[in-house]
Amino acid sequence: xxxxxPSVAQDRSKQASAPVGGSAPNAVGSVGAPIDYLLHxxxxxxVLGQRNAEWCGHGPILEEDIAMGNVSLDYIGQxxxxxxxxxxxxxxxxxxDKLAYFRDDTQFRNYTLLELPHNGxxxxxxxxxxxxxxxxxxxxxxxxxxxxxxxxxEKSPDADLAAxxxxxxxEARYHLHHAADWLVRFGDGTDESHQRAQAALDHLFAYTEExxxxxxxxxxxxxxxxxxxxxxxxxxxDGIVNDTLTEATLVRPEVRGYVTEGxxxxxxxxxxxxxxxxxxxxxxxxxxxx
Amino acid sequence: MSSVVEQVWATLEPLTDPEIPVxxxxxxxxxxxxxxxxxxxxxxxxxTYTGCPAMGQIEDDVxxxxxxxxxxxRVVTRLAPAWTTDWMSDEAKEKLRAYGIAPxxxxxxxxxxxxxxxxxxxxxxxxxxxxxxTHTAVSSQFGSTACKALYKCLDCQEPFDYFKPY
Numbered sequence: 001x002x003x004x005x006p007s008v009a010q011d012r013s014k015q016a017s018a019p020v021g022g023s024a025p026n027a028v029g030s031v032g033a034p035i036d037y038l039l040h041x042x043x044x045x046x047v048l049g050q051r052n053a054e055w056c057g058h059g060p061i062l063e064e065d066i067a068m069g070n071v072s073l074d075y076i077g078q079x080x081x082x083x084x085x086x087x088x089x090x091x092x093x094x095x096x097d098k099l100a101y102f103r104d105d106t107q108f109r110n111y112t113l114l115e116l117p118h119n120g121x122x123x124x125x126x127x128x129x130x131x132x133x134x135x136x137x138x139x140x141x142x143x144x145x146x147x148x149x150x151x152x153x154e155k156s157p158d159a160d161l162a163a164x165x166x167x168x169x170x171e172a173r174y175h176l177h178h179a180a181d182w183l184v185r186f187g188d189g190t191d192e193s194h195q196r197a198q199a200a201l202d203h204l205f206a207y208t209e210e211x212x213x214x215x216x217x218x219x220x221x222x223x224x225x226x227x228x229x230x231x232x233x234x235x236x237x238d239g240i241v242n243d244t245l246t247e248a249t250l251v252r253p254e255v256r257g258y259v260t261e262g263x264x265x266x267x268x269x270x271x272x273x274x275x276x277x278x279x280x281x282x283x284x285x286x287x288x289x290x
Numbered sequence: 291m292s293s294v295v296e297q298v299w300a301t302l303e304p305l306t307d308p309e310i311p312v313x314x315x316x317x318x319x320x321x322x323x324x325x326x327x328x329x330x331x332x333x334x335x336x337x338t339y340t341g342c343p344a345m346g347q348i349e350d351d352v353x354x355x356x357x358x359x360x361x362x363x364r365v366v367t368r369l370a371p372a373w374t375t376d377w378m379s380d381e382a383k384e385k386l387r388a389y390g391i392a393p394x395x396x397x398x399x400x401x402x403x404x405x406x407x408x409x410x411x412x413x414x415x416x417x418x419x420x421x422x423x424t425h426t427a428v429s430s431q432f433g434s435t436a437c438k439a440l441y442k443c444l445d446c447q448e449p450f451d452y453f454k455p456y
Contacts, residue, residue, distance in 0.1 A: 049341075063440060067432035074436065077341025081369070163370035167340055170372065170456050178431045 031157040033226035035086050036109065036217035038161070039099065040263055041149075042082035043110035046100055047271070048142065049075030050278050051114065052135065060132045067178060071139070074171040081164045101282035105272045109217065112262035113138060113207035115271040120200045133196035134204070136182045141208050143176035144240040145233070152228035161226060180244045187248025194249065201245075202253045209259045211237070217263075294331055294361075298324045301359045302333070308347045309435050312389045319377030320348060322368065331363035336373045338456070339436035375437075375456045387419045392441065392452040416452050418443035428452075 053072040059065025083096035120134035150172050153165035186197035212234055214222070221227020245252050262271070282288070291299075302324075305315045315321040315335070323334040333352060337345045349365060356363050375394035383393035395414060417424050423445040431454075433440040438451040 063430035063432070066434070066440075067430055070432040070436050073341035073343070074339060075341070077337075077339060081340055159370070163372065164340075166372040167337070167369060171339065174431055174454070181431075 031224055031226045032089065033156070033158045033161050034217055034220045034224060035089060037221035037227055038082050038086040038089075040109040040215065040217050042079045042086065042099070043108045044114055044142075045075045045082065046079035046278075047108065047110040047274065048114040048138075049073075049079060050274055051116075051118070052139070054118065054130070055135065058130065064132070068135070071175055071178070074175065078164070078168045078171070081167070085160050085164065097282065101279045105267055105275055106265045108267065108271060108275070109215070109263050109265060110267075110271070111142070111207070111210050112260035112268055112271075113204060113210065114142060115262065115268060115274055116204070116207070117270055120196070120203050131196060131200065132182075133186050133193065134200040136179050136186065137197060137200040137204055139175060140179035140183045140244065141204060141241070143172060143179050144237055144244075145208075145211055145230075146172045147176050147240075148233040148236050149228060149230075152233065156226050156228075158226035176240075183244060183250070184248040187245070187250040197248065198250055201250055205253045206255045206257065207260055209255055210261065210263060213259060215263045292326055295324050295326060297359075298331060298333060298356070298361060298363060301361060302352060302355055305348075305351055305355055308344045308351070310386070310389070310391065312385045313378075313382045315348060315352070317379050317382035317385070319373060321352070324363075329364065331361065333363050333365045334368050335365060336368050338373050342436050344435075373456070375453065386453060390419050390450060391438065392416050392419045392450060394453040394455045397455040414455075416441055418446060418448065419450055420448050421446040426450075 049072045052068050052075070055065060055068040056072070057065065059068055079100070080096055083099045087094045087096050087099060116134075116138070118130040118132075118135050120131045147169065150165045150169035154162055154169055156162045156165065183197060186193040188194070211230055214230060218227060218230060222229045242252065260266075260268075262268070299316075302321060303314060303316060305321070307313055307315065307318055307320070310318075318338075320335055320338060321333070322336050323332075325332050325334075333356070335349065335352060349367070352365050356365075374397060376397055378394065386393045395416075414428075415424050416426050416428075418426050418441075421443060423443055425444045426441050427444055429440040429442050429449065431439050433451050437453055437456065439454050440449065441452045442449045
């Protein structure tokens with residue numbers, strides 16, 4: 001894909017070794033989070049927001065259709081605030097839209113977990129290619145991380161990032177609450193729902209290992225003082241996950257083997273299709289507005 | 291308060307929320323501040339939910355209202371401190387209830403996430419805006435807009451929106 005690319009993303013070899021940004025000139029506080037760190041947080045939000053929005057009009061029940069629309073809106077709203085902040089600090093002609101619509105798949109810094117389709121291992125046939133247990137399990141695993149991330153970033157010396165974190169935390173709590181409620185219902189529900197929830201958990205859990213191995217952007221964010229060391233959140237995440245899985249009568253899978261590297265820009269094939277759909281309109285009609 | 295600032299407040303007073311037309315932007319706490327700066331008059335608004343689609347409309351409404359009154363003012367969006375339903379006046383909460391939306395409870399004091407999860411099963415007691423009964427149940431944490439949850443009254447059987455504490 002050839003596309004207009006913001007300056008942040010033009011030199012991939014440079015981006016892989018050293019994060020672009022550092023202390024930003026436009027930061028309100030004395031400490032500015034690295035641009036790549038803001039993009040990592042923004043990409044996570046936009047990709048899961050886009051993925052979950054696929055349920056819009058197809059939810060298993062009306063209430064959940066509406067819930068997933070609302071959760072997606074929150075994620076896309078969070079992504080917009082983060083992209084706007086990154087664009088402001090990058091300056092020039094960079095805009096939130098350029099960052100969301102005109103970067104290619106390998107320039108995205110989201111966790112691989114978030115780009116996976118909704119069809120878990122038990123579903124994926126023509127009749128129904130979306131499995132709500134997979135959706136809920138992913139939202140739970142990621143939601144449990146994000147309440148901890150935002151809670152930490154709310155105290156970031158990067159005042160702009162702290163303001164976004166304080167807003168996002170309020171939303172993240174509702175997201176986690178929602179996902180945990182449903183995971184318990186599925187796990188401690190019928191044989192069918194239990195089986196699907198366990199299968200989704202077995203399928204997705206290995207992807208959470210990616211949370212705990214810091215990327216260059218995350219390390220730079222910690223070094224700048226503006227970011228949070230994800231490893232420091234692991235015990236609390238384990239606590240939330242283990243408590244909820246126990247209540248849901250689900251078994252936490254043993255994880256070993258390959259650790260995914262989406263946040264380093266090495267993605268599964270699924271991200272390309274997701275971005276193809278999300279970015280197609282903006283690229284076909286550059287500058288179009290509603 | 292200077293006369294210009296007073297005039298701006300008065301001009302913007304009739305503006306209501308696009309989704310909930312019974313409460314004003316001021317009562318909701320979205321219209322935060324009006325001040326005179328070196329660059330002219332500045333109107334500060336703050337977003338409710340990050341993805342609330344009404345925010346664009348609200349900003350447009352504020353700008354259009356100022357333009358119509360012939361007032362030159364900048365409209366600035368400010369994120370911190372984060373908007374909270376605790377800023378809503380008692381008067382606004384009563385208007386919500388009369389409109390059929392159960393008003394938000396005061397937000398719970400901040401607790402750590404782990405504690406929050408432990409307390410997760412305790413649902414909030416929300417009074418039905420129609421009959422006043424507290425014999426109600428949550429249908430969904432997410433309702434017709436980002437800021438509302440869907441409840442039902444187990445006495446009068448009516449479904450209703452609850453403005454979530456945020």
